[in-house]
Amino acid sequence: MRIVGGLWRGRRLTPVGQGDAAAHLRPTADRVRESIFNLLLNGGHADRLDGTRVLDVFAGTGALGLEALSRGAATATFIEQGRRAQAILRANIALLDAPARVLPRDARKPGPGTPHDLLFLDPPYGKGLGEAAVAALLSAGWIAPGALVVWEEATPPALGPLTPVDQRRYGDTLVTLATAP
Template sequence: MRIVAGRHRGARLEAPAGDATRPTADRARQALFDTLTGGRFDLDLDGATVLDVFAGTGALGLEALSRGAARALFIEQSRPALAALRQNIAHLKAEDRCQVLAIDATRPGPGREAAALVLMDPPYRSGLAWPALARLAEAGWLAPAALVVIELAKDEAYDPPAGFALLDDRRYGAARFLFLAAGQP
């Protein structure tokens, strides 16, 4: 697994042993960021704060940093995933632009920074995406009109909490990306 574009393009990322952590495939990550930054959304990551929830290896947040985001906040609670995440941040020499939070995404506490882009990759079919998103929004982790991307299994049902509008729904292999706008009726 590697960073696919930007400043750290080609940098190798480590993942914990076993199948408890399922990193987003390079091709799916490439398609996701192409959609975000050059396609449907034309999002400018320069100077943005990105929140990577259920971060695992940190591939999504680190990809955003490589493509110009100013800061990345990572929420993860698995010890093996946290070790890999910290190793990946150190490998990219990005410690000054990253904050790793070893907390439960469904009980995050008050927001430390409001993120313009939220990337969530919960375990497939866990049902954790929607309670985590609701709690993060309530606790102030999302900037007004934040763009939220949630990766689910391609056939997994979705039921976003109130205040989020579905903007797009795309499938890439086994992955499904839902693009949501925060602060919507």
């Protein structure tokens, strides 16, 4: 795993192999991450990166949030409950000396927060955790009005109050872009 573009382009992140089944890690492949950022940059969403506050939920290794920082985001907040993932995430942040913080909590019970402009959401597939997290994050103030949500799932998520913008399939991963109310 490596950073695909921007300031830290080519920098390798802490290795996790093909994922850590015991820790439920399923890192977004470099190819899919590159496609997501091409979609953001070439799809008229480039302004969502420059100087923005990024929220990476079910962060795992943090590759999506770190990629956003590499490409111009101001800060990133990572919400991750798994201890193994938190250790890898903290190592990646230290490796890049990234302006980021890790919140070790359940995304469905985030507590009060500050608004973020760009949200990456990569929940365990097929468990409905993304829908519960979005509802909780919206009600707790974590998602700014009009924020862009990039949601990875195996099947189309139930967007609830979010407005769909685009959707693309990359192998087993379906990437949905939506905006917050």
